Amino acid sequence: MILDLFVWFLAGFTILNLGYYLYFSKFSFITKSTCDRTSTTLSDIAPHASETIDAVSVIICAKNEEENLKRLLPLLLEQNHPNFEVVVVNDYSKDNTLEVIESFMEKDSRVKLVDIVPNESFWGNKKYALTLGIKKARNNKLLFTDADCTPASKSWISEMTQQLVDKKTIVLGYSGYEKIKGSFLNALIRFETAIAATQYLSYAVRGNAYMGVGRNLAYTADQFYASSGFMSHMKVLGGDDDLFVNEAANRENVAVSLNPDSFTYSVPKKSWNAWWKQKRRHINTAGHYKWKHKIALGLFFVSQIGFFASAVVAGIFSPFWMIVLGIIVLRYLVTWLVIGYAFKKLQESALVWFYPFYEVILLFSQGALYFNNLVAPPRYWE
Structure with a gap:
C-alpha cells in the first residue's frame, strides 16, 4: 500500500x-529542585554578607499609573526581603503619578524617584526611562516589574533574586494575568501568556534563552553594563526585556524561577482593541532576535x-x-x-x-x- x-x-x-x-x-517535567540546583546560598559565598550581596533594587517604569501604583507600592513595601529599595521612574506622566510616588517617599525611605522630563532624542522610549532607573539603583541585583502588576506573595523579591549568584546574572520569572470569570478574552489572554511562557522558559532551561518578560525579570547591573544596556536596540520600540535577554543570555548565565511565590500577575486588557495593540507592540521585536x-x-x-x-x-x-x-x-x-x-x-x-x-x-x-x-x-x- x-x-x-x-x-x-x-x-x-x-x-x-x-x-x-x-x-x-x-x-x-522539570522539578523545582532540579531548576534550582545551580543556585548558591549566601553562606557559600561569604559568611554574614547579606547586607551587600542580598541587597536588591526593584525598578518600575510608570507612565500615567497613579491608580496602579497605589495598589502596587504597598505590596512591595510589605515584602519580607531584608534589604531592598524601590526605584520608580516617572516617565513624564500627565496624571498624578509623580504626586503618588512623592507621597510614598515621605512615608518610606526605601522608595526612590527618577522624574523624567521630555527628551527629543528618546521621546516615548521606555528603554531610556529604564536606563535612568538602573543608573539610580544602589544595588547590583535588579528586579523589574510593571506598575499594573502585583507579586504573588511576600517572598517575590527573595524568590526572584536568590539565583543571582555565581555565574547566574539573569533570572526569568513568570508573569500571568488576573482571572476574570466569564470573559472569553481574558481566558484567551491567559492561555496565550502561558503558551508563550512554556516556550521561552523551555528554551531557557535548555541553555538557549531567547527572551524574558519585563513584568517579572531580574538581572545584575554588572550584566546590564557588560551588555552595553539597550544601546544596540535603543531605537526599536519595545524589547527592553526580550531583546536584552536575547543579546545578553548564554548557556551559563540564565536561571529560571518556578516557585509560584515568584510569580507576578497583571491587570489584563478588557477590550479586543487594547489587547491587539499590546500584541502588535510585543510581536514587533521578534524580528530583531538572533538568527538562530x-x-x-x-x-x-x-x-x-x-x-x-x-x-x-x-x-x-x-x-x-x-x-x-x-x-x-x-x-x-x-x-x-x-x-x-x-x-x-x-x-x-x-x-x-x-x-x-x-x-x-x-x-x-x-x-x-x-x-x-x-x-x-x-x-x-x-
Missing part, C-alpha cells in the same frame, strides 16, 4: 511539530500551520482516513501532555481543557498580527 502525498505531508509536519514539544518537555532564534521560532510557526493545513486537506482528500486520524490523535496526545504539565507549573491548569480551540485562534491571530505590523508598525510606547 502506497500512501498518498497528503498523508506524507501530514506526517512530516507532525514530526516537526512534535520535535518542538519534546524540546519543551524538559520544562514541563528567528529560524527556530519561524519553523515552529510553520510546523503548526503545516499540521493544521495538511490535516484538513488529508482528512478531505486522502482515502487513508484511519492513518490520518491516528496521526492527529498522536499529535494531540503528546502536545496535551506537555502543555498540561507546563500549565500546572504556571498555575493555569484550568485552561488546558480548551487547548485545541485556543491554539487555532492564536495561530490565526499571530499571522494577522505579523502582516498588520508589516503594513503599519507601532511607533510609540504607551
Whole structure:
C-alpha cells in the first residue's frame, strides 16, 4: 500500500511539530529542585554578607499609573526581603503619578524617584526611562516589574533574586494575568501568556534563552553594563526585556524561577482593541532576535500551520482516513501532555481543557498580527 502525498505531508509536519514539544518537555517535567540546583546560598559565598550581596533594587517604569501604583507600592513595601529599595521612574506622566510616588517617599525611605522630563532624542522610549532607573539603583541585583502588576506573595523579591549568584546574572520569572470569570478574552489572554511562557522558559532551561518578560525579570547591573544596556536596540520600540535577554543570555548565565511565590500577575486588557495593540507592540521585536532564534521560532510557526493545513486537506482528500486520524490523535496526545504539565507549573491548569480551540485562534491571530505590523508598525510606547 502506497500512501498518498497528503498523508506524507501530514506526517512530516507532525514530526516537526512534535520535535518542538519534546524540546519543551524538559520544562514541563522539570522539578523545582532540579531548576534550582545551580543556585548558591549566601553562606557559600561569604559568611554574614547579606547586607551587600542580598541587597536588591526593584525598578518600575510608570507612565500615567497613579491608580496602579497605589495598589502596587504597598505590596512591595510589605515584602519580607531584608534589604531592598524601590526605584520608580516617572516617565513624564500627565496624571498624578509623580504626586503618588512623592507621597510614598515621605512615608518610606526605601522608595526612590527618577522624574523624567521630555527628551527629543528618546521621546516615548521606555528603554531610556529604564536606563535612568538602573543608573539610580544602589544595588547590583535588579528586579523589574510593571506598575499594573502585583507579586504573588511576600517572598517575590527573595524568590526572584536568590539565583543571582555565581555565574547566574539573569533570572526569568513568570508573569500571568488576573482571572476574570466569564470573559472569553481574558481566558484567551491567559492561555496565550502561558503558551508563550512554556516556550521561552523551555528554551531557557535548555541553555538557549531567547527572551524574558519585563513584568517579572531580574538581572545584575554588572550584566546590564557588560551588555552595553539597550544601546544596540535603543531605537526599536519595545524589547527592553526580550531583546536584552536575547543579546545578553548564554548557556551559563540564565536561571529560571518556578516557585509560584515568584510569580507576578497583571491587570489584563478588557477590550479586543487594547489587547491587539499590546500584541502588535510585543510581536514587533521578534524580528530583531538572533538568527538562530528567528529560524527556530519561524519553523515552529510553520510546523503548526503545516499540521493544521495538511490535516484538513488529508482528512478531505486522502482515502487513508484511519492513518490520518491516528496521526492527529498522536499529535494531540503528546502536545496535551506537555502543555498540561507546563500549565500546572504556571498555575493555569484550568485552561488546558480548551487547548485545541485556543491554539487555532492564536495561530490565526499571530499571522494577522505579523502582516498588520508589516503594513503599519507601532511607533510609540504607551
